[in-house]
C-alpha cells in the first residue's frame with residue numbers, strides 16, 4: 001500500500017449530529033479538501049442498522065468513515081464491511097461523552113493502550129484501506145508521547161490530535177504546541193480553529209501535516225473558502241449555498257428533515273443586519289418551502305438595502 005497522506009491541508013472534522021452528507025457536501029464545495037463521517041458504532045455496522053447506510057459517505061471522494069467501539073474483532077469486521085464506502089477508516093479514540101466512555105470506547109481507549117494497539121493491529125490486518133486514529137492528548141493528563149508511540153508501533157497510517165485531554169471536554173484552550181512532526185506519520189491538528197489565522201498558526205505551531213476545522217465550520221461554513229481565496233464569499237454565494245444546503249437535505253433525508261437546518265442558520269446569518277430577528281423567526285418555520293422563501297427574502301433584502309455584495313461590508317447585527 002502506498003504511504004498514506006491526508007488529501008490536503010484543511011479538512012472538515014467529524015462531528016456527530018452535524019457532519020452528515022449535506023453538511024459535508026457544502027463544506028467541500030466551500031473548499032474543505034477532505035471530510036469524515038459522523039462517528040458510527042462498530043456494533044451498528046455489524047447489525048446492518050438502516051441508519052448506518054445514511055451515515056456512510058455516498059459518492060464522495062476523500063471522505064473517511066469514523067468508527068467507534070472497544071472490541072478489536074468487531075472493529076476489524078466493521079472496518080472491512082464499510083471500507084468500500086470510504087477513502088480510509090478512522091478510529092475514534094477521542095470522544096469524551098459518558099455514554100461512549102462507559103462502553104470503554106472513544107477516549108477511554110487512551111486509558112487502555114494495549115487495547116488501542118490491538119484494535120489498530122486488527123483493523124490494519126482486516127482492511128485494505130488506510131487506518132487513522134483520532135485522539136486527544138491524553139485522558140486526564142497529557143500523555144501524547146506514550147499514545148503516539150503505541151499507535152506508530154501498531155502501524156497506524158495517520159493520527160488526528162485534538163489538543164485537549166478528555167476530562168477537559170471542550171473547556172480551556174486547545175494546545176497546538178505539540179511538535180507532531182516528531183513521529184514519522186502524517187498528523188492533523190484539531191481544536192479551536194475558528195479563523196483562517198487560527199488554521200495557519202495551528203499548522204505552523206503544531207507542525208501537523210493538516211488541520212481539521214470543527215465548530216469553526218459550523219459558525220462559518222465558508223471558512224474553507226476564506227482560507228484558500230483569502231477573501232470572504234459574496235452575499236449571493238452565501239445565500240445560494242444556504243439554499244443548496246436546504247435542497248440537499250430535503251433530497252437526501254426527506255421533507256420532514258427541515259428542522260435539521262436550524263443548527264446551521266446561525267452560521268449562515270451571523271453578523272448580518274437583522275440576523276437575530278431572522279434566526280428567531282427561522283426556528284418557528286415548518287417545511288422546506290417556508291424555509292426557502294425566508295432565506296431568499298432575508299438575503300435579497302440585505303442586498304438591496306446595503307447595495308454592497310461582500311460579506312466584509314455587512315453591518316453587524
Ligand SMILES: Cc1cc2nc3c(=O)[nH]c(=O)nc-3n(C[C@H](O)[C@H](O)[C@H](O)COP(=O)(O)O)c2cc1C
Nearest residue numbers: 013014015016038039134162190191192193214215
Ligand atoms: C457537536 C460536536 C460533535 C462532535 N462529534 C465528533 C465525532 O463524532 N467524532 C470525533 O472524533 N470528534 C467529534 N467532535 C470533536 C471535533 O471533531 C473536534 O475535534 C473538536 O470539536 C475540537 O475542535 P474545535 O475546538 O475546532 O471545535 C465533535 C465536536 C462537536 C462540537
